[in-house]
Amino acid sequence: MSTAAVAPTPRSRRVAVRWRAIRRYPSLLAGLTLLGLLVAAVILAPLISHYSPDHEDLFHILAGPSWAHPLGTDELGRDELSRLLWAGRTDLRVGALAVIFPFCFGTAVGTLSGYYGGWLDSVVMRIVDVVIAFPFYVLVIGLVFVVGEGTRGIYIAFAVADWVVYARTVRAGTLVVRESEYVAAAKVGGLGDLRILVGHVLPNTISQAIVYIMSDIVLVIVAVVTLGYLGLGVQPPTPDWGTMVNDGQQFLTTHWALATLPGIAVVLTGLSLSLVGDGLADLLRPQ
Amino acid sequence: MSATGQPASATLVVRDLHVAYAAAGGGQIQAVDGVTLSLRSGEALGLVGESGCGKTTVARAIAGLVKPQKGEIELDGATLARRSRAQRRTIQLVFQDPFASLNPRRTVRSVLAELLKVHELAADDAQRERRCVELMEMVGLPAAALDRRPAAFSGGQRQRIAIARAIAVEPRMIVADEPMSALDVSVGAAILGLFERLRNDLGLGLLLISHNLAVVAAICDRVAVMYLGRVVEAGPRGEVFSDPRHPYTRALLDAAPRLQPDAVAGPRLREEAPAAGVRPSGCSFHDRCPRVEDICRRDAPALVPVEGHPERVAACHFSHEHRGGRTR
Amino acid sequence: MTPPALEVRDLVVSAGDHHRRWRVVDGVSFSVDAGQSVGIVGESGCGKSLTLRAIMALTPDPIAIDSGTVLLSGEELPLRGRRVRATRRGHMSMVFQDPLSSLDPVHSAGAQVAEIARRVRGLPRRAAWTRAVDLLGLVGIREPQRRAHDYPHQLSGGMRQRVMIAMALASEPQVLLCDEPTTALDVTVQAQVLDLLNNLRVQLRLALVFVSHDLAVVSSICERVAVMYAGRFVETGPTLEVLRRPRHPYTLGLRQAVVDAEAVGRLPRAIRGELPDPSARPAGCPFHPRCDFADDACVQGPVELSAIGVDDRSVACLHSELVPAP
Numbered sequence: 001m002s003t004a005a006v007a008p009t010p011r012s013r014r015v016a017v018r019w020r021a022i023r024r025y026p027s028l029l030a031g032l033t034l035l036g037l038l039v040a041a042v043i044l045a046p047l048i049s050h051y052s053p054d055h056e057d058l059f060h061i062l063a064g065p066s067w068a069h070p071l072g073t074d075e076l077g078r079d080e081l082s083r084l085l086w087a088g089r090t091d092l093r094v095g096a097l098a099v100i101f102p103f104c105f106g107t108a109v110g111t112l113s114g115y116y117g118g119w120l121d122s123v124v125m126r127i128v129d130v131v132i133a134f135p136f137y138v139l140v141i142g143l144v145f146v147v148g149e150g151t152r153g154i155y156i157a158f159a160v161a162d163w164v165v166y167a168r169t170v171r172a173g174t175l176v177v178r179e180s181e182y183v184a185a186a187k188v189g190g191l192g193d194l195r196i197l198v199g200h201v202l203p204n205t206i207s208q209a210i211v212y213i214m215s216d217i218v219l220v221i222v223a224v225v226t227l228g229y230l231g232l233g234v235q236p237p238t239p240d241w242g243t244m245v246n247d248g249q250q251f252l253t254t255h256w257a258l259a260t261l262p263g264i265a266v267v268l269t270g271l272s273l274s275l276v277g278d279g280l281a282d283l284l285r286p287q
Numbered sequence: 288m289s290a291t292g293q294p295a296s297a298t299l300v301v302r303d304l305h306v307a308y309a310a311a312g313g314g315q316i317q318a319v320d321g322v323t324l325s326l327r328s329g330e331a332l333g334l335v336g337e338s339g340c341g342k343t344t345v346a347r348a349i350a351g352l353v354k355p356q357k358g359e360i361e362l363d364g365a366t367l368a369r370r371s372r373a374q375r376r377t378i379q380l381v382f383q384d385p386f387a388s389l390n391p392r393r394t395v396r397s398v399l400a401e402l403l404k405v406h407e408l409a410a411d412d413a414q415r416e417r418r419c420v421e422l423m424e425m426v427g428l429p430a431a432a433l434d435r436r437p438a439a440f441s442g443g444q445r446q447r448i449a450i451a452r453a454i455a456v457e458p459r460m461i462v463a464d465e466p467m468s469a470l471d472v473s474v475g476a477a478i479l480g481l482f483e484r485l486r487n488d489l490g491l492g493l494l495l496i497s498h499n500l501a502v503v504a505a506i507c508d509r510v511a512v513m514y515l516g517r518v519v520e521a522g523p524r525g526e527v528f529s530d531p532r533h534p535y536t537r538a539l540l541d542a543a544p545r546l547q548p549d550a551v552a553g554p555r556l557r558e559e560a561p562a563a564g565v566r567p568s569g570c571s572f573h574d575r576c577p578r579v580e581d582i583c584r585r586d587a588p589a590l591v592p593v594e595g596h597p598e599r600v601a602a603c604h605f606s607h608e609h610r611g612g613r614t615r
Numbered sequence: 616m617t618p619p620a621l622e623v624r625d626l627v628v629s630a631g632d633h634h635r636r637w638r639v640v641d642g643v644s645f646s647v648d649a650g651q652s653v654g655i656v657g658e659s660g661c662g663k664s665l666t667l668r669a670i671m672a673l674t675p676d677p678i679a680i681d682s683g684t685v686l687l688s689g690e691e692l693p694l695r696g697r698r699v700r701a702t703r704r705g706h707m708s709m710v711f712q713d714p715l716s717s718l719d720p721v722h723s724a725g726a727q728v729a730e731i732a733r734r735v736r737g738l739p740r741r742a743a744w745t746r747a748v749d750l751l752g753l754v755g756i757r758e759p760q761r762r763a764h765d766y767p768h769q770l771s772g773g774m775r776q777r778v779m780i781a782m783a784l785a786s787e788p789q790v791l792l793c794d795e796p797t798t799a800l801d802v803t804v805q806a807q808v809l810d811l812l813n814n815l816r817v818q819l820r821l822a823l824v825f826v827s828h829d830l831a832v833v834s835s836i837c838e839r840v841a842v843m844y845a846g847r848f849v850e851t852g853p854t855l856e857v858l859r860r861p862r863h864p865y866t867l868g869l870r871q872a873v874v875d876a877e878a879v880g881r882l883p884r885a886i887r888g889e890l891p892d893p894s895a896r897p898a899g900c901p902f903h904p905r906c907d908f909a910d911d912a913c914v915q916g917p918v919e920l921s922a923i924g925v926d927d928r929s930v931a932c933l934h935s936e937l938v939p940a941p
Contacts, residue, residue, distance in 0.1 A: 181388035185449070188350045189402050189456060190375030199401065203392040337801045338772070441889065442659075471658045471828040476872035477885030498801045501874040505882050528879050542806035544831035546858055546875055 028279020034272035042088035049082035087239035106166025114174025173205030207284035214277030304358035320516035333503030336513035379453035383465040385445035396433035443474035522599030618689030619646040620822035626683030641846035652823035654837030708783035714775035725763025731785035773804035845901035852928030
């Protein structure tokens with residue numbers, strides 16, 4: 001008989017262990033902190049700045065920083081700080097929502113394709129190859145042209161173009177896990193395919209997809225901003241970092257902040273998400 | 288057991304099993320080339336052979352993980368082809384590597400409870416929990432182990448968990464594929480003891496697979512020796528070990544490390560087993576056999592009962608010769 | 616009196632971080648003469664592999680050699696420092712457990728052996744290849760000229776292990792350290808490799824140190840054995856004597872746990888409990904929680920390894936006279 005010391009873990013201890021685990025990964029902590037600040041800032045936009053982002057004050061256009069306008073005003077007298085924060089709301093929201101469908105669909109397709117193989121896998125992989133062969137922006141811009149601009153177009157464009165990376169990543173993981181002995185044991189144990197896929201395969205393959213979500217959100221935000229810059233993304237009057245850069249570029253030599261600040265916002269967001277992604281990769285790596 | 292006839296009250300019967308795999312680069316590898324075995328409840332059969340002899344494939348076929356190319360697997364007379372959920376319960380498998388055979392993301396409780404739920408082996412949550420605790424007790428682990436994930440356990444403990452998983456569905460037969468090969472000798476001894484206890488307490492049939500004859504000697508009633516996909520000798524353990532009738536069995540016995548090695552060493556097998564799929568002409572063992580003669584190179588000997596010992600079979604032209612005793 | 620080929624005195628190796636360190640090898644001493652073989656046997660985690668790695672100066676970073684002396688034919692070898700591994704080259708070699716992960720998959724067997732002959736013995740390219748082929752033949756690989764061109768994935772487990780041994784021999788060492796070299800092999804192949812090592816030991820007058828968790832394997836190749844538990848030797852002596860009449864309860868336990876092909880129908884006896892966590896060892900004799908003969912005296916303080924009787928045996932037990940014959 002084994003007298004191994006295997007003590008039960010009460011709930012409070014499990015929470016404490018999680019927190020200690022997060023602290024052990026500095027990138028995760030740094031990323032979550034930065035991201036937390038950004039998200040808090042955009043959520044609290046109405047409290048931080050009492051101006052509406054559309055409120056034009058044509059008597060105070062292109063003003064420098066002041067008590068009334070901490071970051072100045074743009075060419076239509078709109079408060080820069082509030083525009084920055086409200087645009088952040090839009091861009092972060094679109095970024096977060098746009099990855100949901102690709103993540104879910106891509107993971108599902110990758111799992112089924114990897115597990116069952118055969119003709120399903122061949123068909124799926126050919127479709128993936130075709131989609132990946134298109135340069136990403138060409139595809140997205142093309143789709144936006146077809147379905148129309150604005151956030152709806154963005155969501156549809158990403159749904160079509162973005163799921164393939166998830167599918168490939170998850171499929172690769174599934175191919176390995178499929179051959180594992182614990183999956184074999186589950187089959188011998190009489191568990192059905194669905195239960196095996198959801199309960200045994202997915203928990204072991206999904207962490208890579210989750211880590212990729214972070215990079216993907218960055219990708220989406222940059223794409224949204226780029227589309228906005230091209231006039232194909234979020235349409236005015238809804239503020240968006242991309243359109244702000246576009247509007248501000250004519251003033252680059254005189255009022256550089258107008259075009260630069262939105263860019264910095266994108267960089268900070270991207271940085272925080274990358275840090276979280278790195279940290280998650282370390283955290284989720286199996287012992 | 289006999290290679291040809293039907294044993295009286297056998298529970299598991301494997302008849303003329305053939306399994307082939309696609310080889311990398313085209314063609315097929317005949318991993319199992321006509322194997323017949325039987326196993327009754329409460330009995331332990333040892334299947335011995337080197338890596339590549341097909342014993343793991345036999346295990347997987349019996350457990351329903353690979354489809355036989357030819358031959359039948361029957362339980363109580365009913366052929367097991369596409370197995371229903373209830374049929375799957377009857378034969379369970381314990382794998383070799385305790386570090387790979389448990390899902391690293393699931394707790395012990397979740398794995399056991401899932402099986403109990405799917406097979407409706409407990410009336411409600413409370414009973415399920417009681418049964419989980421009971422399973423832990425049966426394999427010698429504390430109830431607290433249920434909350435943990437595999438990473439918290441040592442190799443021997445993980446193997447116990449794997450055994451708990453196997454007996455959770457109340458099988459009739461357990462196939463254990465090299466269950467102690469990845470463990471220290473002292474830890475393996477405990478696992479062997481566990482198998483023996485469970486065999487007696489639960490009346491399970493046990494098919495114990497190993498490349499080490501000594502392991503099989505400890506608890507198996509009967510032994511079958513495999514070489515290149517076929518059984519070359521089989522019979523009651525005591526007789527096979529004291530008086531082997533196939534030169535390969537003799538070589539395996541000689542190779543098992545002993546605590547008190549004798550000064551005189553038996554002839555060592557030269558080389559290693561040929562890669563699976565490369566079958567020499569005539570007797571598949573002739574190129575390594577110390578007893579080889581011309582007939583061996585021409586004619587493949589059939590697996591037939593040994594002269595005077597109907598309980599034993601051997602596939603050798605010279606199976607009437609005794610190779611027993613301690614030549615070393 | 617020629618000094619032993621290898622002598623180790625009071626080797627101490629520790630692990631941990633800068634907050635806390637604990638000993639994983641706790642004062643180990645032994646010596647091996649040329650042509651002799653010594654076995655170190657113990658369960659996984661007792662420190663036997665680390666002992667070999669410390670001697671070879673191959674310990675991975677958080678693990679550090681605290682103190683001790685390693686002598687090669689009487690000359691002391693450094694245990695730390697930048698060129699520490701170079702001092703072993705050409706004198707000591709090691710054979711590892713898993714040949715698949717120890718061989719480079721992108722180079723042929725012959726190339727890997729030849730590289731060592733070239734780098735350590737300074738042989739020119741062609742001579743190194745010839746030497747490699749010779750060595751592959753010496754370790755029992757048939758048609759070595761042909762097989763030398765094979766890559767590791769084309770070779771079976773036993774052949775790969777032979778290639779590893781050939782690589783170890785290419786530097787013409789006096790000492791060969793073997794870390795569970797046959798554990799991953801089938802019994803038949805294991806028997807061949809053990810025979811090979813034995814023959815090489817005699818032919819080349821190698822000093823062999825063989826580490827294993829399997830007492831039966833050690834008994835078939837080692838003249839002397841040291842039983843290791845929780846970082847220390849608990850019993851040493853001539854192998855046959857130690858097996859015939861163990862003096863330490865742990866040795867008895869290990870012996871009873873072996874499945875012997877002789878003992879048909881006899882179940883091996885397991886040792887209850889498990890090896891203690893090296894960072895949290897019990898006080899006194901580290902084996903006492905698992906020992907059938909322990910009493911209060913065993914918890915008092917560490918039990919030293921002391922000579923016992925004749926035959927160059929020693930044991931670290933207060934109750935060695937209670938240990939019955941197996």
